[in-house]
Amino acid sequence: MDLSRFPRRRYSHGATPLEFLPHFTKALRASCDVGGGPNVWIKRDDMLGLTPGGNKTRKLEFLVADALAQGADTLITCGAPQSNHCRATLSAAIKEGLKCRFVIEERVPGSYKPDASGNNFLFRLLGVEALSVVPAGSNMLEAMQQVAAELAKEGRKGYIVPGGGSNAIGGLGYVACAQELQQQFFEQGVQIDKIVVGSGSSGTHGGLLAGFLGNRINIPLIGIGVSRDPADQDPLVHKEAQAVADLLGLDMTIPREAVLSFGDWWRPKYSVPNQAMVEAVQLLARTEAILLDPVYTGKIMAGLIGLARRGFFKRDENVLFIHTGGAPSLHAYESEVLGLTRLPA
Incomplete structure (x- = not known):
């Protein structure tokens, strides 16, 4: 797909890192009773430009x-x-x-x-x-x-x-990310089996989906809802992906079954902390020195952890977590993230 016909400003220099998380993977596997847990990789879109990055x-x-x-x-x-x-x-x-x-x-x-x-x-x-x-x-x-x-x-x-x-123009950013990932997989010799991505306003999830299908990247995208359950979230993602595909002029209908999300980790409400989020933020910080945020990436990583413990991922599968940034908001939730405030499970 040719993105060069669309005007674009550049706020980042080069591709964001694609990294394996060895210590996090070991810790996650130790907590998995079912299957033993996957190998976890991360796409560091928290390191994009614009004070201080993010999707x-x-x-x-x-x-x-x-x-x-x-x-x-x-x-x-x-x-x-x-x-x-x-x-x-x-x-x-x-x-x-x-x-x-x-x-x-x-x-x-x-x-x-x-x-x-x-x-x-x-x-x-x-x-x-x-x-x-x-x-x-x-x-x-x-x-x-x-x-x-x-x-x-x-x-x-x-x-x-x-x-x-999140509209068709904004979704082009994650079509570009899909192309960037495809090149990184080739250059680094990495085979990814599943990708976990946050699903909120739907631009990131929908843009990636359109980019993957348009570039024939056959890797399932697993959305973790940050504000809605699948019955409400999946239609938004499907609509966004189709709008991006239409803007690109692709002769393609996005299959409904290509949209998959889980809504088990966003409650009690959008932006309201829960214990699973706190565990996820602490675990990644204390194993890999990478910061997540309480509203989005903490709950998304909680979803990855929860799915691993359910046996959703096979042992030794390579699962990629798209880190969409958000660390500045950590400072507005310090007591909760440090475990000093009692939170719902």
Whole structure:
């Protein structure tokens, strides 16, 4: 698939590392009663560019290029109070000399605090131009369109970046990642049997799926939901993957059965910590010195661990974990992640 016809900005230098996790693999196997556990590899998309990386960077390379092509002077986006996506969008705006405004959805009542640490601190440090807070369930597109209308009255032009960067243009970032992985598998002589990826706004999962099918990469993608169960999540991923395939001009219908996700590790609510997440964050930190975040990657790795203990992965299978970043939000959950606060299982 030829991505060169789409405008793209570059915020990272070269491919992110593809690494084996020997100490984590050993620790995971020791905890598996069924099957003995897989070999675990990691794709370090937490090391992408934009203060300090994460999966949103790949999407923003295409989205910001589109914004610039349309003559925008301000990026408008939305997210939760500790949104990695908002932080990355603000970082991209700074790189391009643009302004940036947020609409923050308070998905858990009372969770937004102006003086909070983590990504919220970075919003202030990086200099977001304006930020509005709306209650859970608000129509986020309408809220962002209102911001764009306010800018238009000032003679400015806003560009709406969807939540999570998840639309067909943003999904191109993970088509590019699929191609990058294919090259790394070849160069490093690595055979991966399954890939575990976070499934939230669906841009990463759907973009990868379209990229894998379009490039004939026959490796199952296992989504771990961070906010929904499969009945609600899988249709979103399928829709995103099809939209990306259509944008690329592929004569392809995404098979429904190609979308697989699990929803067992996101509860009690999106962004609310649980004990499985804490175990996952601590285990990777203490075996490989790699940081996960409480909202996304901690729960996604909890899913990988949980599936391994169920015997979902065969012994000695090579399972790749896509690390989508998010470490700044750790500082907003220090007590929980250190095990000082009692949490649900």
